[in-house]
Amino acid sequence: MSRIFRAVILGPPGSGKGTISERIAQSFGLQHLSSGDFLRENIAAKTEAGVLAKTYIEKGLLVPDHVMTRLVLPRLEEITRHSWLLDGFPRTLAQAHALDIACDLDLVISLNVPFETLKERLSHRWIHPASGRVYNKGFNPPRVKGVDDITGEPLIQHEDDKPMALVARLRHYKDVAKPVIDLYKSKGILHTFSDTETDRIWPYISTLFSTKIPMHQADTHYAPSH
Ligand code: AMP
Numbered sequence: 001m002s003r004i005f006r007a008v009i010l011g012p013p014g015s016g017k018g019t020i021s022e023r024i025a026q027s028f029g030l031q032h033l034s035s036g037d038f039l040r041e042n043i044a045a046k047t048e049a050g051v052l053a054k055t056y057i058e059k060g061l062l063v064p065d066h067v068m069t070r071l072v073l074p075r076l077e078e079i080t081r082h083s084w085l086l087d088g089f090p091r092t093l094a095q096a097h098a099l100d101i102a103c104d105l106d107l108v109i110s111l112n113v114p115f116e117t118l119k120e121r122l123s124h125r126w127i128h129p130a131s132g133r134v135y136n137k138g139f140n141p142p143r144v145k146g147v148d149d150i151t152g153e154p155l156i157q158h159e160d161d162k163p164m165a166l167v168a169r170l171r172h173y174k175d176v177a178k179p180v181i182d183l184y185k186s187k188g189i190l191h192t193f194s195d196t197e198t199d200r201i202w203p204y205i206s207t208l209f210s211t212k213i214p215m216h217q218a219d220t221h222y223a224p225s226h
Contacts, residue, residue, distance in 0.1 A: 005030065005083035005213055006103055008090070010181065011111030012173045014121040016198035019139070020111065021087040023202060028209050031079060035088035038071055039063065040132045057132050060158055060169060062176070065094040073102050083213075093179040107212060108184040109205060112194040115170060122166050126155040139198075 007030065011017035018034070025032035039057065042050030049071050053063045072089045076099075090096040099105070124137035128148035135142045135155060143149050159165055184190040191208055193201045 004081070005107075006105050007083075007085045007107040007109065008099075008105055008184075009085060009087050009109045009111070010177060010184075012113065012118055012170060012177070014118040014125075014136075015111040015113040016139075016201070017087055017111055019198050020109075020202065020205060021085055024085050024205065024209060027206060028213050029083065031082050031084040033072075033075065033079075033084050033086045035068065035072055035086075035091075036132070036134075038075060042071065043132055054132070058129065060161075060165070062091060065092055065098070068095055069098040073098065076102060090180055092176055093183065096180045096183050105184075105187075105189055107208075108190045109208075110181055110184075110190055110192045111201065112192050114196055117196045118170055119163070119166055122161055122170075123163060125157070125161045127158055127161075128153060128155055 007024075009017055009021050009024075011020075018036075021032050021034065024030060039050070039053050043054050043057075044050070049067055052067060053071075056063045068089060068091075072086075072095075076084070076086070086099075090099050121136060121138060126135045126137070126142070126146070127133070128135075128151065130151070130153065131148070133148060133150070134140075142155065144152075146155055147153065148155060181190065181192075193204055195201045
């Protein structure tokens, strides 16, 4: 690839952001960087940031901005020779400003999935509390029902994945994300994709990336198996 390409993907919980990120990474040779994965690594390694972050994640809260920026930005600085796609960061305007100072983004994708679809998907979410791993009965089920793939320990459903709390959480997400979306819109780098199905959104995203990264290898294109 002739030059480094930096992209961010934004989307509410349940929007299929992780799945689409994997497809982009696979099809266009970008490194997929997930703030949730960074957090889970830190939780597993019991780092200072990980221990602190766990207390927030367990309550369904956002991890404070200063913890997130200290965790994510150094990782980006390490990757100077590879194009990347950042997933899960920034989630707040403060994080977006910190990212802005650290680097120039080429592209921001925003997934706009209807509220009812998100609610339906998230009400099937199960969590392994010790690691923060998240499963979904519909599109990302555990190998064995009710237990974590890696440890075999039982999964739980968060209070905040139950219907009333879900609505509040999605509203909160929207409120926090709006200024971030507006910022990238004003910079002219935002591309929004709206649909209920990941497989219907994907061709549009794929086309966009094809125009931005002409050097990608066509034979590595992701094709859904069904
Ligand atoms: P995810 O895997 O992206 O769903 O992230 C799991 C959890 O980690 C979220 O529910 C948040 O509590 C926390 N988290 C991940 N990324 C961020 C971020 N950029 N800012 C604050 N909290 C975050």
